[in-house]
Amino acid sequence: MAQQLPLDELSTVIARIQGLLLTEEKVNSAVRLLAQAAKESVPGTIGAGVSLMDARGRRTSSGYTDRIVAEADATQYERGEGPCLTAWATEKPVLLQDIRVETRWPDWRRAVAGLPVRSVVSAPLIAGKETIGALKLYAALPNTYDESSTTLLQLFAAPAATLLSHIQASEAPHKMTEGLQASLYTRDLVNRACGVLMERMGLTHEAALQWLIRHARDENTALQDVSARVLAGTPASGS
Amino acid sequence: MTDHELSRPDSSMGLEQEQSRLLRKALQRSGVRHGDLWLRYFSIGGTVGEYEVDAYIQSLFSLPAGQRDLLAHAANELIDELPPLPRAPYLQDLA
Known part of the structure; x- marks a missing residue:
């Protein structure tokens, strides 16, 4: 799974806004x-x-x-x-x-x-x-x-x-990039999974998110894992 | 208007109060910081800002039910990731 998203520029933008650079x-x-x-x-x-x-x-x-x-x-x-x-x-x-x-x-x-x-x-x-x-x-x-x-x-x-x-904060955006990338990546993953469920099951975004939470709870896994499986097309139980 | 209809908004508000109170308690007991909670919540698709989430945890602000559950889920993910308490070894474990 490609975890590399082109977010370097985004983190630089944030660092600029916060006056770190x-x-x-x-x-x-x-x-x-x-x-x-x-x-x-x-x-x-x-x-x-x-x-x-x-x-x-x-x-x-x-x-x-x-x-x-x-x-x-x-x-x-x-x-x-x-x-x-x-x-x-x-x-x-x-x-x-x-x-x-x-x-x-x-x-x-x-x-x-x-x-x-x-x-x-x-x-x-x-x-x-x-x-x-x-x-x-x-x-x-x-x-x-x-x-x-x-x-x-x-x-x-x-x-x-x-x-x-x-x-001396020129290293700050690099440090920030790592956390920001991970955070935006999983957020994107969950939202894409919601989109797939909305299309597949005719749900609203809200209901799709609830569906993901329920499955994560039932299987005792992280929301991002359930989302990744939805995106991989694995037929989820109970759908 | 029946009693049932009258009591509904009250009971849903009471449930929200209860949900935020128990979240606050869970955070206190586990030592999960509000900033970390918000970051995880944001990372799994949360749409409410850190300030509002903080106010909700203090039971000072109302959030939609879906966001409350997402926040609860984020908290539980963080709590599940905490290292378990150390267990006492048996003599055999030490030998």
């Missing part, structure tokens, strides 16, 4: 503004960035205040390691006080050795139960950040994550 342009500008505000909140910061990630840790969008951040960040995703990925994965803030003293992320540190980056602080963006990305600050001098900058960044990350999770 925002253009990529809007996401990028929101992320960029957030990075700018984060940069200005901690003195000594030479650049800030925000990365949004999907459930598998792949970067979906990002915003930076400076090119240095873009480079240092891109290196993290290339190497698959770095303070922001750790913040994202552990759901805890990460403080890197001096890149020359640090022992974690050897690959990433080697790769960014040529950049004027000495210290980093990164906080996960947690919306509800989901970690949607990380917020990070980079500084050119060592020991620029301490526990208080971590706390500050976290205070910043909480409302930002909530906002961004609403913006």
Whole structure:
């Protein structure tokens, strides 16, 4: 039985109506503004960035205040390691006080050795139960950040994550499609079965629905199963 | 007008009240949420909106008999799908 109905467009329409879909342009500008505000909140910061990630840790969008951040960040995703990925994965803030003293992320540190980056602080963006990305600050001098900058960044990350999770809703229509397809498919199935019964037995729509309910009750099955059998042309008992 | 004729609208209203009250009770006991009930009801051809269905469950709104039965059927399908209560094992089951 073909369960695949061309409903993708319908779910997109619903998502549009509910305002779930925002253009990529809007996401990028929101992320960029957030990075700018984060940069200005901690003195000594030479650049800030925000990365949004999907459930598998792949970067979906990002915003930076400076090119240095873009480079240092891109290196993290290339190497698959770095303070922001750790913040994202552990759901805890990460403080890197001096890149020359640090022992974690050897690959990433080697790769960014040529950049004027000495210290980093990164906080996960947690919306509800989901970690949607990380917020990070980079500084050119060592020991620029301490526990208080971590706390500050976290205070910043909480409302930002909530906002961004609403913006990052491009996956929503896909999630919605599955449920909507199933729901509209069975609804269609029941209504077609009603149509068949109306023609076959000269019933009204109301009476056809009652007929289906009665048979589903008698046989202790779901209405959609009875409907599918009617459509398959199986002679139903009691007709 | 006979007593019988007089009592008819009253008794059908009483039946609707009873039907919605017992549906409400079934939902409470089974923990089936109103939103899930409406979705199933919609999925099997229900034509009444979620808001109206919610009001009917609270006995604040009247629905046509056919839609009431369809709603009852949707509720029963969901209740039948609930996992059964755990049963106590016999010693043999554990060995």
